[in-house]
Amino acid sequence: MVTTTPREDTNSRNTPPTRPITRLLALVRNTWRTLTSMGTALVLLFLLALAAIPGALLPQRSLNESKVAEYIAEHPTLGPWLDRVQAFDVFSSFWFTSIYVLLFVSLVGCLTPRLFEHFRSLRATPVPAPRNLSRLPKHHSADVPCADVDAAATAVDGQLRGWRRTTRRDGEATEISAEKGYLREFGNIVFHFSLLGLLVAIAAGKLFSYEGNVIVIANGGPGFCTASPAAFDSFRAGNTVDGTSLYPMCIQVDDFDATYLDNGQAVGFQANIRYQADDDLTTGTWQPYLLKVNEPLRVGGDRVYLQGHGYAPTFTVTFPDGQTRTQTLQWRPDDQFTFLSSGAMRFDPPAGTYPDEDERRDNQIAIQGLFAPTALLHGALLSSRFPEMQDPAVAIDIYKGDTGLDTGRPQSVFSLDERMIGQGRLEKMARVNLKVGEDTRLADGTVVRFDGAEQFVNLQVSHDPAQIWVLVFSMTMMGGLLVSLIVRRRRVWVRLTPGPAGTVNVELGGLARTDNSGWGDEFERLTERLLTAVESATPAEKAKKADHS
Secondary structure, eight states, rough: OOOOOOOOOOOHHHSHHHHHHHHHHHHHHEEEEEEEEHHHHHHHHHHHHHHTHHHSSSOTTOOOOOHHHHHHHTTTHHHHHHHHHHTTGGGSSSSHHHHHHHHHHHHHHHHHHHHHHHHHHHOOOOOOOOGGGGGEEEEEEEEEESOOOHHHHHHHHHTTTTTTEEEEEEETEEEEEEEEEEHHHHHHHHEEEHHHHHHHHHHHHHOOEEEEEEEEETTOOOOOSSSGGSSSSEEOOOTTOOOSSSOEEEEEEEEEEEETTTSSSSSEEEEEEEEEETHHHHHHHEEEEEEEETTTTTEEEEEEEEEEEEEEEEEEEEEOOOOSSEEEOOOEOOOOOTEEEEEEEOOOOOOOTOOHHHHHHHHHEEEEEEESSBEETTTTTEEOOSOOOOOOOOEEEEEOOOOOOOOOOOOOOSOHHHHHHHSSSSSEEEEEETOOOOEEEOOOOOEEEEEEEEEEEEEEEETTHHHHHHHHHHHHHHHHHHHHHHOOOOEEEEEEESSSEEEEEEEEEEESSSTTTTHHHHHHHHHHHHHHHTTOOOOOHHHHHHHOO
């Protein structure tokens, strides 16, 4: 008995397993087609707008970190969860960036084929006339007195100027195919590519831009220089900005002027400033500029805006040994209509007044209270009746003790550390209302005098190299949208055949490629114009003789 061993199929053994790879390629292809469809792009655009809503409703860490901390403290359960999902950093979050990138890829994949398709359609000739024009939505047929089909075709061709057209002969018949409205698709493509460019410009602005806010005292204040982010009260930098390449510039505010109506409503603000930039920094030359709201100073790619204003009271503290400390510091406007402001100040005794370090710390002076530019007293309560500084006054609490200047713990510039007061390390010594020039004396001989107030302005320094491109793409977006809405795609076919008794049969068919609105009236006017042109057409032989004569 002979046994045989079954042979392995060498062909199946050497054939690679292509089925999983084919499935993977099909999955990738289908995913790409879905991602690059116009429907997906619209959904992603809607999601991008939806994802931006939390950034408008919740405080953002990049704008005001203290507000974020305050929100989390007030919502101990919800706040930490929102922080985990980056709800306080919406525009730099992973989910907002994912939508942004997917929208970018979808637009690129969707628009590029459309652009090539549009270029091919521009080079293509209009399609031939259908065999039965009477089946088109718009149709007209008439026998027009004319002895020559060629002359009729020439007349029709002359009336269709501005249309892309071609003439074909089919036996005795002459067919003219015409189409217009290619600009509509071009405007549509321009709109979407401008949207793509706008996304790129905004992303570039987030990478290379920076923005800083600083309060500057007017009327001889120290001013500031953009040497580093530390020169600003708040600074927001792009992802590639490390603060070492800021444009160097110095600014001083000579005066600030605000105009108000009799009811206290503001009419306008302006500040006379001086600035140094480029070579002026080495020569010490100051350039004047009148800074107004929405009229920024533009220099070196930076823009300096006038954002707001307020008042900075001045106090002089005379210690028991006769030495003085004078300080002018901005206070926060709590009432934007009357500019009733609140704030705080801390005074450290001059050197030598208290040689012992602990004794010096226990004799620091702090002031906290309200400032009214135009005082209005309700008994001992201070209010303000007008935003302009006509009769300034303050209502203050005076404290003595450790103000926390040496603790290294950050404190608000507008309020004292409540923990120091609660621990008894900072003790209230007096509560008093003062007008300009008035003072009060504490039990240990310390004198606190209110010297008046200066105005301050809030300046914003912005740098965004992509800003001009945002404007350009926004304008081209509007232009492309306007073109796509106004221009309409139209197709017209004219078939000319010899008719009975010296006439030409003119058969017209029309088709609206996009919008049917108004197409009926337009087709009727076009039909009347073409029939009139055919009726008045000159036969070709007579035209040639007229040209020779």
